Amino acid sequence: MKKIALAGLLAVSLTGCGGSEEPEVLNLYNWSEYMPQEVLDRFTEETGIQVVYTTYDSNEAMYARLKLLDDSAAYDLAVPSTYYVSKMRQEDLLMPIDRSKIDGFDNLDPELVDLDVDPDNKYSVPYLWGTTGLAVDTADVEGEVTAWEDLWDERFEGRVMLTNDMREVFHVGLRVLGYSGNSTNPEEIEAAYEKLTELMPSVRTFNSDAPRMPYLEGETDVGMIWNGEAVMAQDTMPALEYVYPEEGIIAWLDSFVIPKNAKNPEAAHKFINFVLKPEISALISEEIGYATPNLAARDLLPEEVANNRASYPNATDMVNAEFQTDIGDEALQVYAKYWEMLKSGQ
Amino acid sequence: MRSALQQPFKTAVLVLVWGWLLFLVFTPNLLVVGASVMTRDPGSFISLPITLDAYRQLLNPLYLDVFLHSLYMASMTTLVCLVIGYPFAWALSKVPRQRQVLLIFLLIVPFWTNSLVRTYALKLMLATNGLLNNALMSLGLIEEPLKLLYSEGAVIIGLVYLLLPFMILPLYSVFEDLREDLLRASHDLGAGHFATFVHVIVPLTLPGVLAGVMLVLLPAMGLFFVPDILGGSRNLLVGNVIKNQFLDARNWPFGAAASIVLTLTMAFLMFAHRLSKRRIGEEGA
Numbered sequence: 001m002k003k004i005a006l007a008g009l010l011a012v013s014l015t016g017c018g019g020s021e022e023p024e025v026l027n028l029y030n031w032s033e034y035m036p037q038e039v040l041d042r043f044t045e046e047t048g049i050q051v052v053y054t055t056y057d058s059n060e061a062m063y064a065r066l067k068l069l070d071d072s073a074a075y076d077l078a079v080p081s082t083y084y085v086s087k088m089r090q091e092d093l094l095m096p097i098d099r100s101k102i103d104g105f106d107n108l109d110p111e112l113v114d115l116d117v118d119p120d121n122k123y124s125v126p127y128l129w130g131t132t133g134l135a136v137d138t139a140d141v142e143g144e145v146t147a148w149e150d151l152w153d154e155r156f157e158g159r160v161m162l163t164n165d166m167r168e169v170f171h172v173g174l175r176v177l178g179y180s181g182n183s184t185n186p187e188e189i190e191a192a193y194e195k196l197t198e199l200m201p202s203v204r205t206f207n208s209d210a211p212r213m214p215y216l217e218g219e220t221d222v223g224m225i226w227n228g229e230a231v232m233a234q235d236t237m238p239a240l241e242y243v244y245p246e247e248g249i250i251a252w253l254d255s256f257v258i259p260k261n262a263k264n265p266e267a268a269h270k271f272i273n274f275v276l277k278p279e280i281s282a283l284i285s286e287e288i289g290y291a292t293p294n295l296a297a298r299d300l301l302p303e304e305v306a307n308n309r310a311s312y313p314n315a316t317d318m319v320n321a322e323f324q325t326d327i328g329d330e331a332l333q334v335y336a337k338y339w340e341m342l343k344s345g346q
Numbered sequence: 347m348r349s350a351l352q353q354p355f356k357t358a359v360l361v362l363v364w365g366w367l368l369f370l371v372f373t374p375n376l377l378v379v380g381a382s383v384m385t386r387d388p389g390s391f392i393s394l395p396i397t398l399d400a401y402r403q404l405l406n407p408l409y410l411d412v413f414l415h416s417l418y419m420a421s422m423t424t425l426v427c428l429v430i431g432y433p434f435a436w437a438l439s440k441v442p443r444q445r446q447v448l449l450i451f452l453l454i455v456p457f458w459t460n461s462l463v464r465t466y467a468l469k470l471m472l473a474t475n476g477l478l479n480n481a482l483m484s485l486g487l488i489e490e491p492l493k494l495l496y497s498e499g500a501v502i503i504g505l506v507y508l509l510l511p512f513m514i515l516p517l518y519s520v521f522e523d524l525r526e527d528l529l530r531a532s533h534d535l536g537a538g539h540f541a542t543f544v545h546v547i548v549p550l551t552l553p554g555v556l557a558g559v560m561l562v563l564l565p566a567m568g569l570f571f572v573p574d575i576l577g578g579s580r581n582l583l584v585g586n587v588i589k590n591q592f593l594d595a596r597n598w599p600f601g602a603a604a605s606i607v608l609t610l611t612m613a614f615l616m617f618a619h620r621l622s623k624r625r626i627g628e629e630g631a
Contacts, residue, residue: 060594067391158493164579166594205496205578214578218474219495329388329596336595344412344582 024049026267029066029075031254032057032209033232034128036287043274049267057208058165059084066093066259073261077268081252083326085124086117088257094123095258101269104276107296112253117326124255125272128228130290131313131321132168132250135161135215135225139239145222147246148172157202161214161223164206166339167324168224168250169196175247181322184331193338200345215240227310231289234310242310248320249313253293285311375609382602391598400603409587409604416583419498419573420566423505427513427562428555430506435517435554439524450518453511461508465575468504469495472576496578504576505566512561520554556619564612584608 028035032055040051056062059081066078066088080088088094099105105113108126118124136145143155151160151172162169171181173192183189204220207213212233214220225233230242256275258268274280281297286305291312292298298306306312313321327335382400387393403409438449456464471477472494479491494500524547532542570585579586584604591601 058594060596064593064596203578203580205580207578217476217495218491219493333595333597336590336597339594340412340582340587340590341408343580343586344408344415345580 024264024267026051026077026264026271027054027075028052028271029054029056029062029078031055031079034079034254034288036284038287039275039280039284042280043271046274047267047270049270051271063088067091073259073263075259076262076264077271078257078259079127079254080257081254081324082115082117083324085255085257086326089118089123093260095260095262095265096122097125097258097272098269102273102276104273104278104281104294104296107276107278107294109293109295112293115253118255124257125276126253126255126293127275128284128288128290129251129253129293130311131227131244132163132171132224132252133227133230134243134245135212135223135230135233136241136243137215137221137237137239138241140221145243148176149247151202151222152176152199156222158204159221159223160199160202160204161211161220161225162203162206163211163224163226164208166335167327169206169342170335170339171250171322171324172196172224173199175245175320175322178247181248181250182325182327184327186331186334189331189334189338193342196342200342206343212240226290228289230310231308244313244317246320248322249317251318251321251323253323378602378605381598382606384599386597386599388596391596397599400597400599403600404603404607412582412587413584416567416585419501419505419583420563422502423509423566424513424559424562426502426506427510428558431510431513431517431558432551432555435514435521438514438518439521450515453514457511461569462571464508465504465572468507469575472500472503495576496580498577501573501577504572505569508569508572509562509566512565513558516557516561517551517554520551524550556622560615560619564615567608 026049028040028051030053034055035053040053044050054075056065062078062080063084066075069075085094102125105121105125112126112129113121134145134148134151140159144150150156162172170189170192173196174181174183174188177188177191177195179185179188179192183192203223205214210229211225212229214223215225216233216237225242227242230240233240234242256268256272258265262268275284276294278294278296278300281292281294282300285292285297286301289311298312309317381392383396383398384392385395385397385399438446441449469476473479474491474493474495476495478494479488482488483491494503528546528550529542532546537545567583568585568588570583570589573579573583573586588601588604588608591597591604
């Protein structure tokens, strides 16, 4: 939310000093801390297009804003996760991507294109992929933490952080019980809720704004984190370890999409093209800590980034890994009900 | 018509005020009422037919609990504001005029910064290795850092910090009007400090207390970002439920119904305030 306020300020100051000639603008709507400033600056330098960067901290919030502002065309480019790409595509909210304007598409990992959510990538271009796993502050935590189940351990009372993301938190509950993290079965969801209520006394905070912060602030010692946030946190806190839980990691892929009514689709295509340049993709992965699907970029990465297991897991790490899928509206309501019950301590 | 021409300024102000109320208060609220009686629709948020389902959903004991918890947090906030604000407002009315202006100015200065930014600043102060803990530890007052953040206490501290001026200002205005001769009369008639306070000062400042309570209690239930930031998203207020319903669960009719119930609660309290004010007025007469 802080980021939104800052972006707003930025937007005001940009229009404030705009002068007589109106500069070309790209309205980019992205997750908070998901794009290095350097990339935006270099894009502006190269193309003369100003980037107005607005952020969100959940797919749901992004979807609601895009849908509401559908007609006013407030954004030219957004970055939903896989399951929202399929939802938005089916609801006819997206503009097809003109592949002839994108040069680097063939560099993308064949395993991450042409997915069920968007066959032949008509509407989306993969940006980054990552995982949600366990963060362990090894300086303060004694003993091993290897599984989601370990969070329920009594010794972690008041020291656990969870992401403020309904789907992810329930994913953990469902996996611990041996169910799919994409379950749509109300009984399984209820069981996961029962299990999660036992975890609540241990939970100190929920955070999806910057999940590394509670660890850095010393508020929490163990819990959920996104791998890129873990990599960023390790710069200042080397003791923070990223663990692939035995029950399976939560995996996601975020892709660029152009809203149907975008005012400047030309600039949006240019930006996608720019990001797909191997050196830019490499720069992003290095700074942000998430894995780039751009294989040409991977060769350019410094050794310590390419070999960092947090960003680039090996095959064993990905055993039991599950990508999030669209669960449909009916199941979403069930999740939402139990999420509120969980939060209000019922 | 002639009278309108004679008073162009008055007409302009009236048009402006009514236009403002109509377009920026009445119409949006009407839209919320409309949304609350529609059916939830996964595609376009709301659709026909008209139904009271959203209000029925509100009867779920879960939301009663959230409402009561919210009311509890807001009441604690109000109480703390009153305890701090009452003597503060009294002291403020006693200092020389010129310094009063300066002090009121200082009271209002924080409003120049967005409340969201101020809440983040407060977080930095309350964090385990934040300013407050570091200061207390280097003074040797505590050994272990206090776990202040992400608790009910932190939320109440945040709410008090944001809302205290709304308690002080109405209280200040009643203390300003408090006539010195009434206090002197009370003393002359043999009342001590305590009796004067209970029988003269409290009744005379009661309208200010009530106004302050309303200005603090009602917003306190809706400031959803304070529990999000300082409470670790754990202490839900009614405002959080409304926000979750609109953004996460995409259940607009329910979110709208919840906000209408909150608005009606406010209206009821304001009505009660009016009644009590009239009663106080009659007693005074």
